[in-house]
Amino acid sequence: MKQLMTARQLKLAVLASGRGSNFDAIGQAIERKDLNARIVVLISDQSQAPALAKAAGRGIETLPISPRDYSGRDAYEECLVRELEARQVDLVVLAGYMRLVGKVFLQAYEHRVLNIHPALLPSFPGLHAQQQALDYGVKISGCTVHLVDEGMDSGPIILQKAVAVLDSDDEEALSQRILKEEHQIYWQALQLIAEGRVWIDGRRVVIKDN
Ligand code: GRF
Numbered sequence: 001m002k003q004l005m006t007a008r009q010l011k012l013a014v015l016a017s018g019r020g021s022n023f024d025a026i027g028q029a030i031e032r033k034d035l036n037a038r039i040v041v042l043i044s045d046q047s048q049a050p051a052l053a054k055a056a057g058r059g060i061e062t063l064p065i066s067p068r069d070y071s072g073r074d075a076y077e078e079c080l081v082r083e084l085e086a087r088q089v090d091l092v093v094l095a096g097y098m099r100l101v102g103k104v105f106l107q108a109y110e111h112r113v114l115n116i117h118p119a120l121l122p123s124f125p126g127l128h129a130q131q132q133a134l135d136y137g138v139k140i141s142g143c144t145v146h147l148v149d150e151g152m153d154s155g156p157i158i159l160q161k162a163v164a165v166l167d168s169d170d171e172e173a174l175s176q177r178i179l180k181e182e183h184q185i186y187w188q189a190l191q192l193i194a195e196g197r198v199w200i201d202g203r204r205v206v207i208k209d210n
Contacts, residue, residue: 001206002121004111005090007196010037013089015080015097020051022095022116022186029187036194040087043080045099067099077104091193094148095186101148111200113148116186118178120144120160125153130175139165141174143182145189146204150188156205158198159162159189164169 023042029035042055047064055062063083070076080106084092093189094101094115101113119129121144124136133141142162149155161181165174191199192207199206 001199001201002203004198004200005193005196006073008194010035010190010194011088011090012039012085012190013036013041013043013046013084013091014051014055014093014095016042016049016051016158017098018049018051018096018167020054022182023051023093024054025183026093026095026187026190027054027060029191032052033150035187037189037190040089041083045097047148051096063109074104077102077163080101080105081108089174091190093186093190098118100152101150102141103150106150107147110191114158115146115148115153116146117146117153117178118182120162120176121146121153121157128171129179131171133165133169134169134174139176141165142169143178143185145185147200156203158192158205158207159185161185 016023018050030037039060041061041063041066042051043063045054045067051064052064067076077199082088092109094111119133120142124132141160142160144157144160146157147155163178163181195210197208
């Protein structure tokens, strides 16, 4: 079994493509001192992402990097890795980052990239996870914080939270209730890492008591 990271104040980079509410929730947890971390940069692949404005509002460095300015995914990710290494980040937090992460990125940051997904993985990976849950007719869905590997939402699971699916739900209503839980479990998973309590054993993530 391997310890993900020794206890420390985490230096985080957040990658976001859109709204940035998970980024905000992590920022708030840091301000409340529930999470021992610093967000050193917010990177977005979308120059108009609202997440960029949210980060600027928090006084956090913002870095729009458009994949279209690079010859391909490898070249784009080499640029990302250079920027992350220049800031010596411990962990990369994907928060609504709408791209698959490739091998250049993962080789540089193996077991150091986290994602949040609005379903109980391995159910309903990919886009529109909440609508997928409604269409399938499950009675319980939720959200998952996991380590990122080369697959689609397939890496080792750190934390999950269940959310009941109501008969009255539509995609919007279910998404809102799941989002509320996302805003809790993301910083909680990060804090477990900051406390040095997260260990990896193959696909299994084990949380140890301090
Ligand atoms: C969240 O539902 C997250 O689970 C998914 O993308 C959405 C991002 O929302 N990966 P926000 O940008 O954090 O508000």
